[in-house]
């Protein structure tokens with residue numbers, strides 16, 4: 101089975117989505133495990149705390165007895181004080197009289213620390229009717245509901261005199277945050293891995309896509325080139341055969357055939373020149389022969405070369421410039437080619453009578469030359485691509501327009517070698533304007 105690119109992309113996309121889902125399920129269950137482990141730790145904390153409470157209560161009791169013993173033996177005369185001292189010894193006190201909330205708190209704190217749970221908590225001690233047995237501070241009051249419904253709780257034994265066993269409950273308001281923090285490392289690694297895979301995939305697909313486009317463009321170019329080469333070659337071949345033919349050996353026809361061969365040969369070398377130029381540009385070996393040139397003059401010369409052709413088509417070409425002198429330090433031959441390419445395109449890519457307007461002006465830093473046509477225009481998505489090497493817009497009904505997609509790439513390179521920039525503005529079916537700006541100071 102031959103897999104094409106689309107199938108592979110779909111397969112990998114499905115695989116990546118699957119991986120992400122599996123990863124999410126896994127992370128979710130890891131969070132659940134952490135949560136239940138946290139709850140278990142909190143429960144164990146409470147178990148140890150409730151085992152310690154009776155000891156603290158006992159200790160408190162001993163301390164109190166020593167104190168009241170002192171009171172009784174220190175010769176109390178006041179009857180009220182005596183009564184108080186006796187009450188101190190009675191077994192009917194409240195839980196809050198036997199142990200303070202602070203003492204319980206420090207027991208809890210120590211146990212939580214032992215287990216590495218260092219997040220904020222609130223606790224409460226209640227009777228079976230969910231009535232608080234301690235005076236509550238504001239934090240505890242705020243979380244009363246959660247303490248009773250969601251808190252981890254445990255019934256505990258106070259001492260032999262307190263028959264009703266109270267319930268201690270503990271609640272962690274920032275439990276989720278604490279667990280998330282603990283898992284941050286593994287979560288971020290997962291995220292980074294997923295993003296890396298997605299990016300690598302995206303990169304691979306775009307590269308393959310680009311390569312494919314490039315190979316299509318190259319194929320087009322080779323087809324075009326062979327086609328272009330074939331015509332002069334066969335013409336030359338025919339002319340040679342004719343020259344060999346004794347019947348056609350009159351001096352006039354000989355001259356015609358030689359002229360034909362010469363013309364076709366010039367065309368051939370022109371083609372080879374174009375390709376070579378691009379190769380040289382590609383290698384960055386293009387050297388400019390800079391001299392003082394007049395841009396307006398160059399444009400005028402190019403214009404006159406095309407005048408006849410445009411007249412034959414019934415069109416018009418005009419130059420608007422109030423500058424008589426646009427002296428520029430540049431390579432005359434290459435600059436001539438630049439405008440030649442632009443005007444050639446302006447004539448080629450139009451379905452109507454060509455109306456070409458060229459304007460040249462001077463700003464503070466640059467010479468700005470605009471070449472405007474009323475041609476077929478360039479759609480937005482192709483605007484940036486026309487300067488790519490070998491790129492030709494598939495032109496539908498203008499399909500027979502010949503070209504290699506090298507012109508604008510060459511133009512751009514030459515403009516940039518002169519330190520300038522080129523851009524294009526265009527509306528589909530309305531026309532295009534190519535804007536070249538060349539720096540006045542060009543050393």
Ligand SMILES: Nc1ncnc2c1ncn2[C@@H]1O[C@H](COP(=O)(O)OP(=O)(O)OP(=O)(O)O)[C@@H](O)[C@H]1O
Pocket residue numbers: 441445446449473475476477478486491492493494495502503504505506507508509532
């Ligand atoms: N003035 C224009 N109006 C509309 N489309 C244009 C214009 N100039 C260029 N294009 C589009 O940009 C493409 C690239 O132009 P470029 O001059 O680089 O190549 P080409 O004209 O096809 O071939 P050549 O190498 O012979 O110049 C053209 O194929 C054409 O689709």
Ligand SMILES: [Mg+2]
Pocket residue numbers: 441444445503506507508
């Ligand atoms: Mg061109």
